Amino acid sequence: MIVLTALFLFGSQDAPKVTPPWTFVYQKGEVARYRTYIKADGRNIEDTEPIKIRMRTNSKNEVKEVTDTGVATWEQLDEKVMLVINGMEIPSPSKPRPVTVVFGPSGMVVKRTNPGGDPFNPSEKSLGMLNSFPAPTLGVKPGDSWKLEVPNPVLKNRKISISSTFLGFEKILGIESVKCKQILDFPTAYGTDPADICHIEAIYWLDSKNHQLLRASVLTKNALLPFPTKNMEVQLLVSKIIPGQNETEDPDGEKLIAPAKVEEKPKG
Numbered sequence: 001m002i003v004l005t006a007l008f009l010f011g012s013q014d015a016p017k018v019t020p021p022w023t024f025v026y027q028k029g030e031v032a033r034y035r036t037y038i039k040a041d042g043r044n045i046e047d048t049e050p051i052k053i054r055m056r057t058n059s060k061n062e063v064k065e066v067t068d069t070g071v072a073t074w075e076q077l078d079e080k081v082m083l084v085i086n087g088m089e090i091p092s093p094s095k096p097r098p099v100t101v102v103f104g105p106s107g108m109v110v111k112r113t114n115p116g117g118d119p120f121n122p123s124e125k126s127l128g129m130l131n132s133f134p135a136p137t138l139g140v141k142p143g144d145s146w147k148l149e150v151p152n153p154v155l156k157n158r159k160i161s162i163s164s165t166f167l168g169f170e171k172i173l174g175i176e177s178v179k180c181k182q183i184l185d186f187p188t189a190y191g192t193d194p195a196d197i198c199h200i201e202a203i204y205w206l207d208s209k210n211h212q213l214l215r216a217s218v219l220t221k222n223a224l225l226p227f228p229t230k231n232m233e234v235q236l237l238v239s240k241i242i243p244g245q246n247e248t249e250d251p252d253g254e255k256l257i258a259p260a261k262v263e264e265k266p267k268g
Contacts, residue, residue, distance in 0.1 A: 030063040039256045042230060069105070071102060173245045
């Protein structure tokens with residue numbers, strides 16, 4: 001078992017006290033399953049037709065290695081995929097291939113390798129950063145914020161700032177969690193066109209004991225997709241599957257993608 005540390009602070013409202021360190025805890029061989037819902041609405045790159053995407057996946061995450069320096073490597077395999085584009089269901093690959101994720105001690109994805117993706121596609125390049133949870137380097141109490149500068153994953157020699165805020169403690173999926181907010185803007189092309197600025201607002205909950213992800217709710221404007229689009233807005237909800245809580249569905253997620261069942265493919 002490896003413990004990745006970052007200090008956390010909380011206590012009574014009048015006199016907050018320092019707690020034991022906020023830790024990410026991983027074990028080799030550990031398996032977690034997640035359910036993800038995606039609702040994406042925008043236009044094609046020519047701005048002539050709408051694009052409506054609804055997606056639901058169930059994935060298995062298995063920890064393959066944890067080093068003595070606090071770096072965890074896991075494989076993420078989609079076990080079930082439902083993808084609907086403009087009312088048409090798209091068949092999923094018969095033999096999905098696992099994505100390898102290397103997670104560093106600061107809460108950032110160090111490397112993400114998708115054997116089925118195009119490594120030069122901007123959307124693929126950005127996913128590692130979007131799956132990161134920067135930990136504070138000092139103690140924090142509810143309401144405190146911190147920032148981290150990281151390289152822009154799609155533009156060379158550019159940096160972006162990730163702003164995080166600790167919102168407090170909350171029970172979710174039957175588990176005590178720490179709740180945080182994350183905001184970032186990053187340019188996806190050189191220039192100053194607002195349409196080329198990807199804006200992301202996320203709320204995420206981490207298990208108070210091991211600080212692994214329990215749930216994340218994310219809104220992305222001008223989102224990058226594997227194919228060119230315009231004015232794409234994406235809502236995402238990902239939840240860890242917890243026995244006795246959400247084995248079969250997450251109601252908020254089902255509501256998010258429900259319109260896909262009645263949408264029709266645009267004519268002409």
